[in-house]
Amino acid sequence: xxxxxxxxxxxxxxxxxxxxxxxxxxxxxxxxxxxxxxxxxxxxxxxxxxxxxxxxxxxxxxxxxxxxxxxxxxxxxxxxxxxxxxxxxxxxxxxxxxxxxxxxxxxxxxxxxxxxxxxxxxxxxxxxxxxxxxxxxxxxxxxxxxxxxxxxxxxxxxxxxxxxxxxxxxxxxxxxxxxxxxxxxxxxxxxxxxxxxxxxxxxxxxxxxxxxxxxxxxxxxxxxxxxxxxxxxxxxxxxxxxxxxxxxxxxxxxxxxxxxxxxxxxxxxxxxxxxxxxxxxxxxxxxxxxxxxxxxxxxxxxxxxxxxxxxxxxxxxxxxxxxxxxxxxxxxxxxxxxxxxxxxxxxxxxxxxxxxxxxxxxxxxxxxxxxxxxxxxxxxxxxxxxxxxxx
Ligand SMILES: CSC[C@H]1O[C@H](OP(=O)(O)O)[C@H](O)[C@@H]1O
Numbered sequence: 001x002x003x004x005x006x007x008x009x010x011x012x013x014x015x016x017x018x019x020x021x022x023x024x025x026x027x028x029x030x031x032x033x034x035x036x037x038x039x040x041x042x043x044x045x046x047x048x049x050x051x052x053x054x055x056x057x058x059x060x061x062x063x064x065x066x067x068x069x070x071x072x073x074x075x076x077x078x079x080x081x082x083x084x085x086x087x088x089x090x091x092x093x094x095x096x097x098x099x100x101x102x103x104x105x106x107x108x109x110x111x112x113x114x115x116x117x118x119x120x121x122x123x124x125x126x127x128x129x130x131x132x133x134x135x136x137x138x139x140x141x142x143x144x145x146x147x148x149x150x151x152x153x154x155x156x157x158x159x160x161x162x163x164x165x166x167x168x169x170x171x172x173x174x175x176x177x178x179x180x181x182x183x184x185x186x187x188x189x190x191x192x193x194x195x196x197x198x199x200x201x202x203x204x205x206x207x208x209x210x211x212x213x214x215x216x217x218x219x220x221x222x223x224x225x226x227x228x229x230x231x232x233x234x235x236x237x238x239x240x241x242x243x244x245x246x247x248x249x250x251x252x253x254x255x256x257x258x259x260x261x262x263x264x265x266x267x268x269x270x271x272x273x274x275x276x277x278x279x280x281x282x283x284x285x286x287x288x289x290x291x292x293x294x295x296x297x298x299x300x301x302x303x304x305x306x307x308x309x310x311x312x313x314x315x316x317x318x319x320x321x322x323x324x325x326x327x328x329x330x331x332x333x334x335x336x337x338x339x340x341x342x343x344x345x346x347x348x349x350x351x352x353x354x355x356x357x358x359x360x361x362x363x364x365x366x367x368x369x370x371x372x373x374x375x376x377x378x379x380x381x382x383x384x385x386x387x388x389x390x391x
């Protein structure tokens with residue numbers, strides 16, 4: 001079975017409810033734009049690229065049903081022409097989560113497609129809808145191809161810069177959060193690089209952090225690594241320092257590789273909370289720190305990390321956890337079963353601070369891996385991304 005965060009066919013969209021993983025695989029229908037907004041905001045679907053793709057496809061599925069049924073978009077509202085309907089709903093989806101730039105990038109590109117078709121003589125709601133659907137569907141295809149390229153470029157760079165020689169040399173890596181098939185249309189970004197290293201036989205062990213409070217690591221990355229039979233071990237977020245301090249040499253841990261939600265024009269990178277601390281550790285232990293992200297995550301319109309809006313989520317997500325009931329059998333073994341439910345793990349009367357992301361200064365980043373290649377800093381310690389967008 002291929003891990004699919006998104007199931008799409010023309011007129012139909014489903015998402016894997018990641019709040020239920022790894023205990024239950026539940027796919028939910030996305031019939032309306034509000035369904036998509038709710039799924040993204042609640043983090044039933046999450047991950048910078050996946051958020052953008054689900055948003056884009058939710059409208060594609062709606063207007064495809066419109067085109068098929070011949071329904072008049074104007075029935076959906078006074079100014080709901082094809083272009084008006086699409087633009088209105090893209091702007092609604094933009095409010096679902098603020099930090100990842102991929103969604104804003106997709107909205108900008110899709111609105112441009114709609115506007116261009118609208119300028120054509122004889123354009124109709126039908127032709128505008130069709131153009132939108134094709135552009136949104138192309139994003140799904142492009143993301144998987146881009147991730148496979150990121151994987152290969154990243155693996156090439158790591159092997160070149162860590163002196164690992166097959167077959168004697170196998171290296172271990174540490175990753176944070178979930179950046180795999182469950183955060184994208186497939187294969188993944190940072191986890192895609194680990195997949196590429198593994199496919200070439202170089203992975204000794206893939207360490208991954210639990211990634212509190214949503215537990216993208218323990219619930220999602222662990223699930224993906226197990227699915228792919230990649231040798232791996234989980235650590236809690238607080239163990240990262242001890243791992244590098246006590247096991248770096250024995251385990252040949254050569255790099256920490258993470259994803260990104262927004263890379264600013266100077267290379268400052270917003271990513272899952274805890275990333276900044278890992279970058280500091282990497283610097284102290286002389287371990288390469290690598291960001292893996294498609295070009296849709298690079299935001300040349302945001303000058304530096306201090307300009308990135310960091311999403312703050314409810315305290316409740318820190319003071320509770322989800323899981324199935326666990327019972328002890330007669331022989332004392334634990335039986336995991338039953339539906340997923342929430343349990344309180346802390347008193348919530350003071351409330352918990354819950355920033356979903358932090359910003360890592362570009363000075364702490366050794367390389368940014370994209371589908372077009374790896375970007376390193378120049379002799380002045382500065383990143384330049386213009387060449388990535390030259391085509
Ligand atoms: C493919 S990069 C995914 C990126 O998004 C994650 O955040 P969230 O789970 O809150 O959507 C995390 O920052 C990952 O690096």
